[in-house]
Structure formats: structure tokens, C-alpha cells
Amino acid sequence: MPETGVAPGEVMLPGPRKTRGTMKAAVFVEKDRIVLEEKPIPSIGPTDALLRVTLTTICGTDVHILKGEYPVARGLTIGHEPVGVIEELGAAVTGYRIGQRVIVGAITPCGQCYACLGGHPSQCGGKAIGGWRFGNTIDGCQAEYVCVPNAMANLAPIPDGLTDEQVLMCPDIMSTGFSGAESGHVRIGDTVAIFAQGPIGLCVTVGAKLSGAAQIFAVDTLPQRLAMARSLGAHVLINAGQQDPVQTILERTSGRGVDVAIEALGRQETFESCLRVLRPGGTLSSLGVYSGKLGLPVDAFAAGLGDHTIVTTLCPGGKERMRRLMSILASGRTDLRPLVTHRFQLDQIETAYDLFANQRDGVLKVAITP
Ligand SMILES: [Zn+2]
Ligand SMILES: [Zn+2]
Numbered sequence: 001m002p003e004t005g006v007a008p009g010e011v012m013l014p015g016p017r018k019t020r021g022t023m024k025a026a027v028f029v030e031k032d033r034i035v036l037e038e039k040p041i042p043s044i045g046p047t048d049a050l051l052r053v054t055l056t057t058i059c060g061t062d063v064h065i066l067k068g069e070y071p072v073a074r075g076l077t078i079g080h081e082p083v084g085v086i087e088e089l090g091a092a093v094t095g096y097r098i099g100q101r102v103i104v105g106a107i108t109p110c111g112q113c114y115a116c117l118g119g120h121p122s123q124c125g126g127k128a129i130g131g132w133r134f135g136n137t138i139d140g141c142q143a144e145y146v147c148v149p150n151a152m153a154n155l156a157p158i159p160d161g162l163t164d165e166q167v168l169m170c171p172d173i174m175s176t177g178f179s180g181a182e183s184g185h186v187r188i189g190d191t192v193a194i195f196a197q198g199p200i201g202l203c204v205t206v207g208a209k210l211s212g213a214a215q216i217f218a219v220d221t222l223p224q225r226l227a228m229a230r231s232l233g234a235h236v237l238i239n240a241g242q243q244d245p246v247q248t249i250l251e252r253t254s255g256r257g258v259d260v261a262i263e264a265l266g267r268q269e270t271f272e273s274c275l276r277v278l279r280p281g282g283t284l285s286s287l288g289v290y291s292g293k294l295g296l297p298v299d300a301f302a303a304g305l306g307d308h309t310i311v312t313t314l315c316p317g318g319k320e321r322m323r324r325l326m327s328i329l330a331s332g333r334t335d336l337r338p339l340v341t342h343r344f345q346l347d348q349i350e351t352a353y354d355l356f357a358n359q360r361d362g363v364l365k366v367a368i369t370p
Contacts, residue, residue, distance in 0.1 A: 035350060043147070051148050053146055060199070072136060079141040081171040082148075083158070103170055107133075110124050156323050157323075177199075178203060180194075181207035181285070183285045186259075192262065193219065201262075203336070205234050217252070257278050271284075284310045285312075
């Protein structure tokens with residue numbers, strides 16, 4: 001039996017907590033107000049685990065919540081990217097031990113329902129986006145503690161030798177970004193265009209490179225993000241503020257277009273540009289979160305006769321996905337630490353939101369330590 005785990009089937013009964021006490025948590029109050037509050041430490045059920053959060057981060061989606069563009073309940077703890085230590089295990093949870101270092105994906109599938117078992121765990125429960133619970137339908141992890149639902153499907157032990165900061169990108173942006181390349185079925189030798197090089201788009205760049213893309217076009221308007229894209233594997237950098245990305249990509253591919261175009265922003269303009277650079281028979285892999293209406297220009301869509309494939313993906317979660325992502329980091333095939341540009345204590349999270357939401361000081365991702 002490995003020293004780091006508890007054999008499957010062996011039940012480790014949780015010791016009852018003496019006092020539950022309170023904790024600090026970043027809570028959604030109303031539009032433009034996410035504040036740090038004292039809340040009770042969560043109670044757990046038989047299939048849950050209580051995680052003491054040791055590191056977390058803020059996501060672009062949290063900013064949508066802050067701005068009132070994505071409604072969540074007042075009083076909900078925000079955050080869906082936890083790194084931590086198991087503090088308490090539900091009575092029915094086996095195979096783990098108290099004190100174990102783990103991460104949990106942003107998406108926490110149950111592992112039991114027809115959507116999970118049918119291969120779409122992000123849509124757990126058969127409801128669109130149903131797998132996204134943390135900081136959406138249940139309390140999230142921008143807090144000292146978080147209750148992890150369906151613990152046995154979701155707790156992913158961190159390999160020895162990887163630090164909290166090394167694995168901080170796994171729960172969301174690495175999983176989401178890589179899925180953009182995976183869902184687009186990027187193949188060895190493919191030409192790929194990635195629209196937007198924010199944290200997710202940069203992870204798409206890494207995913208496309210690891211998938212064997214021969215040529216990667218990275219599009220953004222911020223020079224520092226394009227420079228980061230270069231260091232992570234992009235071949236051609238296009239500043240969309242200075243040149244027309246569609247024209248440039250078509251020229252650089254001799255009018256052929258790209259095999260896979262990946263949308264990582266969630267805007268009409270970038271979605272449309274993806275279609276316009278796609279070769280007939282190519283795949284548009286969409287990761288962005290759109291609002292309002294999304295139009296399909298029929299000229300770029302070859303009137304619907306271009307053999308195009310359009311795929312969408314919500315961040316894959318669950319412990320096996322997390323294990324695979326951490327194994328890539330452990331093997332040294334990529335290192336996403338450069339994406340963490342700023343570090344804050346949980347006490348300073350309101351300042352961190354302000355910096356992140358306003359994209360100041362070249363921020364990519366912030367690390368928050370409870
Ligand atoms: Zn997120
Ligand atoms: Zn499920």
C-alpha cells in the first residue's frame with residue numbers, strides 16, 4: 001500500500017471536529033461587490049470532503065459574476081480553482097487520508113449520472129454546465145475551507161515534487177485550454193490559429209504545441225501576452241490592434257486557411273474571425289463564454305456547405321483529468337508558473353479582484369493564499 005494513500009475499500013472515519021468555527025471567504029454580495037466575510041466552516045455529508053485551501057486564484061468567470069453578467073446567489077462564496085489539504089472526509093469516502101495534498105477541478109462531476117457515465121461529465125446531471133458547482137451553485141474556494149462534493153470522483157492527489165503554485169492552473173485554465181486543442185482534434189502537422197491569448201488562450205497555445213501543431217498563429221492585442229505566447233510555443237504572433245488577423249493568416253497559409261481555429265475570448269468578432277480563417281473541412285473549437293447573441297456569417301460558413309465542424313467545450317474536471325494534467329507538469333513537458341504574475345493573501349482579495357478585473361499591471365493570473 002502506498003504511503004501516500006489509503007487502500008481502496010478501506011474506510012477512514014473522520015474524527016469529529018471539536019468546534020466548527022468560522023472562516024474567511026470571498027462572497028458575492030451584489031453587482032460590483034465581492035467582499036471578504038466571516039462564514040461558518042462548511043459541514044460535510046457522507047460523500048463530501050472538507051478541504052483546507054492552501055492556494056487558489058481568480059478566473060475571468062469570477063469577473064463576469066462580479067460585474068453582474070453571470071448571476072449567482074447573494075452570499076455565495078466565489079472561486080472554483082482549489083489547491084489544498086484534506087481536513088475531513090465524509091463517512092463514505094475511501095481511498096484518501098487526512099492531510100493529503102490534493103487539487104480539485106473547477107468542474108466537479110458526480111461520476112454516477114448518465115451524463116458523467118456517457119462521457120460528458122462537465123454537463124453532469126444532464127443539465128447544461130451542470131458540472132460547474134463551485135462558486136456557481138455551491139460555495140466555492142476563495143476561502144479558508146471548501147466542501148468538495150462527490151469527493152471520490154474529484155479529489156486528485158498532488159504528486160510529490162510539485163508545488164502548489166505549479167499545479168494552480170490545472171483546475172481550470174490548463175484543463176480548459178488543453179480541451180480547446182483536444183476537442184478541435186489538433187493533429188501532428190496541423191496549422192492552428194488561436195484567437196486571444198489571455199490565460200485560457202495561452203494554455204490553448206501550449207495544448208496545440210503538445211498536440212503536435214506544426215504552425216501556431218497567436219492573436220491578441222496586448223504585446224506582453226503575445227510575448228508570453230511566443231515563449232509558450234506560438235510561431236506567428238499577430239497583434240490584432242495593428243494588423244488584420246484574418247488577412248494575415250490567409251496570406252501566411254497561401255489562402256488555404258487553418259486546420260483548427262480556436263476561440264478563447266467569447267466575442268462575436270473573434271468567433272467570426274475563426275470561421276473566416278478556417279479551411280473547408282476545418283474545425284472551429286470554441287471555448288469562450290458568449291453573451292447576447294452569436295451570429296453565423298453565412299459567407300464565412302460557405303452557406304453551410306463547407307464541411308466545417310464547430311465544437312464547444314466546458315472545462316473537463318474530475319480526478320482522472322487532474323491526474324493527467326499534473327503528470328504533464330511532473331514530466332516537465334510544460335511549466336505554467338510564468339502565468340502567475342501577482343501574489344496576494346486572502347485578506348487582500350478585494351485588491352486582487354480590482355487588479356485582475358481591470359487587467360492592470362500586465363496581470364495574467366493571481367495566486368491567492370488563504
Ligand atoms: Zn474559471
Ligand atoms: Zn454526473
